[in-house]
Amino acid sequence: MHLAYIELWLNMNPVVEDSHLDVFCLLADAVVHEIPPSEIVEYLHPDFPKDKVEEYLAEFSHPSAIPEFREVAKKIINKGTVLSIKLFLLLTTALDSRILAPALTNSTTLIRDMDLSQREELLRSWRDSPFTTKRKLFRVYNSFTLNAFSKTATDLHFKALGYPGRELRTQIQDYEVDPFRYTFLEKPQQDGQELHFPDIDVLIIGSGSGAGVVAQTLSENGLKSLVLEKGKYFSNDELTMNDLEGSEALFENGGALSSTNQQIFIIAGSTFGGGSTVNWSACLKTPFKVRKEWYDNFGLDFVATQYYEDCMDYVWKKMGASNENIDHSGANSVILEGSKKLGYPHRAVEQNNGGKIHDCGMCHLGCRFGIKQGSVNCWFRGPSENGSKFMQQVLVDKILQRDGKAVGVLCRDVVTGVKFKITGPKKIVVSGGSLQTPVLLQKSGFKNKHIGANLKLHPVSLTLGDFGNDVDFEAYRKPIMTSICNKVEDLDGKAHGTRIEAMLNAPYGVAPFFPWKSGAESRKDLLRYKQTVPILLLSRDTTSGSVTYDKQKPDALVIDYLLNKFDRNSILQGFLIASDLLYIEGAIEIMSPQAWVPRFKSSKPKHARSIEDEDYVNWRAKVAKIPFDSYGSPYGSAHQMSTCRMSGKGPGYGACDTKGKLFECSNVYVADASTLPTASGANPMVSTMSFARHVSLGIVKELQQQSKL
Numbered sequence: 001m002h003l004a005y006i007e008l009w010l011n012m013n014p015v016v017e018d019s020h021l022d023v024f025c026l027l028a029d030a031v032v033h034e035i036p037p038s039e040i041v042e043y044l045h046p047d048f049p050k051d052k053v054e055e056y057l058a059e060f061s062h063p064s065a066i067p068e069f070r071e072v073a074k075k076i077i078n079k080g081t082v083l084s085i086k087l088f089l090l091l092t093t094a095l096d097s098r099i100l101a102p103a104l105t106n107s108t109t110l111i112r113d114m115d116l117s118q119r120e121e122l123l124r125s126w127r128d129s130p131f132t133t134k135r136k137l138f139r140v141y142n143s144f145t146l147n148a149f150s151k152t153a154t155d156l157h158f159k160a161l162g163y164p165g166r167e168l169r170t171q172i173q174d175y176e177v178d179p180f181r182y183t184f185l186e187k188p189q190q191d192g193q194e195l196h197f198p199d200i201d202v203l204i205i206g207s208g209s210g211a212g213v214v215a216q217t218l219s220e221n222g223l224k225s226l227v228l229e230k231g232k233y234f235s236n237d238e239l240t241m242n243d244l245e246g247s248e249a250l251f252e253n254g255g256a257l258s259s260t261n262q263q264i265f266i267i268a269g270s271t272f273g274g275g276s277t278v279n280w281s282a283c284l285k286t287p288f289k290v291r292k293e294w295y296d297n298f299g300l301d302f303v304a305t306q307y308y309e310d311c312m313d314y315v316w317k318k319m320g321a322s323n324e325n326i327d328h329s330g331a332n333s334v335i336l337e338g339s340k341k342l343g344y345p346h347r348a349v350e351q352n353n354g355g356k357i358h359d360c361g362m363c364h365l366g367c368r369f370g371i372k373q374g375s376v377n378c379w380f381r382g383p384s385e386n387g388s389k390f391m392q393q394v395l396v397d398k399i400l401q402r403d404g405k406a407v408g409v410l411c412r413d414v415v416t417g418v419k420f421k422i423t424g425p426k427k428i429v430v431s432g433g434s435l436q437t438p439v440l441l442q443k444s445g446f447k448n449k450h451i452g453a454n455l456k457l458h459p460v461s462l463t464l465g466d467f468g469n470d471v472d473f474e475a476y477r478k479p480i481m482t483s484i485c486n487k488v489e490d491l492d493g494k495a496h497g498t499r500i501e502a503m504l505n506a507p508y509g510v511a512p513f514f515p516w517k518s519g520a521e522s523r524k525d526l527l528r529y530k531q532t533v534p535i536l537l538l539s540r541d542t543t544s545g546s547v548t549y550d551k552q553k554p555d556a557l558v559i560d561y562l563l564n565k566f567d568r569n570s571i572l573q574g575f576l577i578a579s580d581l582l583y584i585e586g587a588i589e590i591m592s593p594q595a596w597v598p599r600f601k602s603s604k605p606k607h608a609r610s611i612e613d614e615d616y617v618n619w620r621a622k623v624a625k626i627p628f629d630s631y632g633s634p635y636g637s638a639h640q641m642s643t644c645r646m647s648g649k650g651p652g653y654g655a656c657d658t659k660g661k662l663f664e665c666s667n668v669y670v671a672d673a674s675t676l677p678t679a680s681g682a683n684p685m686v687s688t689m690s691f692a693r694h695v696s697l698g699i700v701k702e703l704q705q706q707s708k709l
């Protein structure tokens with residue numbers, strides 16, 4: 001046994017094989033499994049054909065019976081760092097060892113010999129354990145299983161819960177698909193070639209929210225750019241509405257990224273258009289207090305001026321941000337109507353839809369109809385007509401420098417692995433997002449201590465409200481995030497607090513947040529999709545983390561982040577406000593993701609409710625005392641920021657100056673969310689774009705001055 005351990009630890013390239021997943025799958029089967037048809041009938045969608053119940057349960061019974069489930073698990077674990085794979089293998093070996101397993105299972109029976117109820121009992125003991133490691137184990141097994149099980153579900157399962165099957169998802173709306181297609185440069189077929197572009201003014205790395213604005217600003221000033229994107233381009237009609245395929249194709253690390261401590265899962269777009277392709281369209285300007293913090297603490301004079309307002313107005317208008325023609329979803333209506341009744345500050349949130357109707361709850365997989373005005377449908381259109389160039393599925397591995405100046409980039413074709421060099425452009429703008437930008441700069445030899453530090457994530461959790469079996473919100477037909485309640489967004493006078501917004505209501509995203517009791521209850525919870533409102537608790541974090549890469553496996557990110565007590569309390573305050581909204585709007589059950597928090601149930605009619613109702617007041621007082629535990633809830637982040645913060649106070653305070661230029665290099669700029677000095681508070685797309693507008697206007701000025709010399 002010891003030898004096996006030493007061998008495993010020394011293995012430089014550990015790989016998880018099918019055989020390593022046996023224990024994993026046995027536990028996954030305890031997280032969720034089949035239940036007798038008689039017990040499931042009352043939870044099925046009313047349109048589900050009753051004669052299909054047995055077929056449904058037989059073909060979609062438990063995780064290990066789904067071939068894709070194992071494949072997804074293997075793929076995701078193998079994408080991790082060398083250390084995380086080793087830890088997984090060590091854990092698997094330990095759980096299957098008669099000597100080591102009892103320390104984790106409190107039992108002399110190995111997991112492979114336990115029956116289903118014993119495995120469920122083991123999961124419950126981990127869930128409620130005083131030991132962090134065990135609570136963490138529960139959290140990882142639970143969240144992963146419910147997410148992957150939902151993504152690999154059959155169409156009958158989707159029918160059972162009232163979500164359109166894969167084919168039907170492309171037909172929910174009857175808009176015409178915008179037929180526009182971009183063209184892309186060919187990539188070299190052999191290693192070592194150099195592509196020289198003397199006519200290109202600026203090379204842009206990445207194609208997300210920051211990159212789009214840079215390319216457009218340059219283009220409207222007669223300058224040309226070359227945009228390099230490591231993700232793949234999908235024209236609108238090529239976008240798949242299949243959750244599994246879409247996540248793998250459109251998101252960083254195939255949609256499977258988490259902090260090294262497994263506390264927080266992180267999603268970031270990695271496709272042509274980056275985050276602007278997969279985001280939820282919500283447009284919010286940088287809050288006043290946050291701008292003041294950036295001005296006071298980081299010396300960013302421009303954010304305190306009318307000029308910054310102009311930058312925000314520019315991106316606002318260009319994307320047609322508007323709150324006209326919005327048909328609010330169930331969750332968004334709860335936020336707006338509930339806040340109105342209770343006198344909580346709230347408002348409808350503008351969408352970057354050019355004022356058009358956009359009744360689609362599937363934009364997390366890209367906008368098939370070309371309505372969402374991200375990089376693809378808005379920002380790159382002008383540049384593509386004005387001679388700018390694009391290359392896809394090309395990863396920039398390194399910026400080449402000579403005497404404090406960038407002279408080119410080393411690239412890798414992510415499909416063929418062919419490596420080549422690009423030279424020629426006068427300036428380089430890094431817009432790879434807050435996870436990849438610092439990593440590229442670190443790999444390129446830049447040393448400023450702020451590169452990769454100060455990571456902000458806007459960590460989120462959820463409050464769930466069940467409105468009863470006769471309700472069907474059809475969330476997939478409505479825009480995702482169109483409302484906000486600001487009641488507890490500032491808990492410390494410094495704009496740290498939690499915003500209440502609507503969560504994407506896709507089954508795979510919400511499933512891990514149901515408070516887990518047993519495999520059978522979990523099965524029923526999945527079927528509550530149609531009647532459940534998931535409310536997002538989005539906190540402006542005081543916690544800071546960091547990002548770097550695995551030195552043994554350089555494509556794997558190492559993200560360190562541990563939610564502090566203030567931020568967990570901030571999420572708790574958000575939970576209480578979201579509960580108020582759900583109660584007043586008629587939810588019959590309110591749930592915390594933490595299984596030990598009592599659920600609130602009420603059959604009182606909506607019109608007769610008040611948040612002064614005794615039973616509600618008592619429950620609220622009780623749950624207000626139950627903190628959000630480090631591993632009690634799944635935590636998530638779609639907003640990574642601040643890892644190359646901008647500073648007007650010199651390199652001691654940030655990685656780049658107020659023009660976005662690296663302190664260490666005269667022609668490399670950063671223009672993405674990583675430049676925001678701290679968390680934006682408001683969802684960061686508009687702030688990111690406004691910073692990118694500012695950086696690119698500065699570049700235009702410099703290039704115009706240089707051309708006059």
Ligand SMILES: Cc1cc2nc3c(=O)[nH]c(=O)nc-3n(C[C@H](O)[C@H](O)[C@H](O)COP(=O)(O)OP(=O)(O)OC[C@H]3O[C@@H](n4cnc5c(N)ncnc54)[C@H](O)[C@@H]3O)c2cc1C
Nearest residue numbers: 206208209210230274275279280282396432672673683685
């Ligand atoms: C699911 C989701 C929903 C969101 N919803 C909203 C919302 O409703 N409203 C809002 O304001 N914000 C939202 N956001 C956040 C917002 O989209 C991001 O903050 C914003 O897109 C960040 O822009 P960026 O320029 O920093 O990077 P990104 O938009 O993430 O783009 C970075 C791009 O660079 C590419 N790249 C990275 N490194 C390299 C390299 N070395 N070589 C080549 N290419 C590289 C990546 O593949 C990626 O495509 C959401 C984000 C997500 C993930």
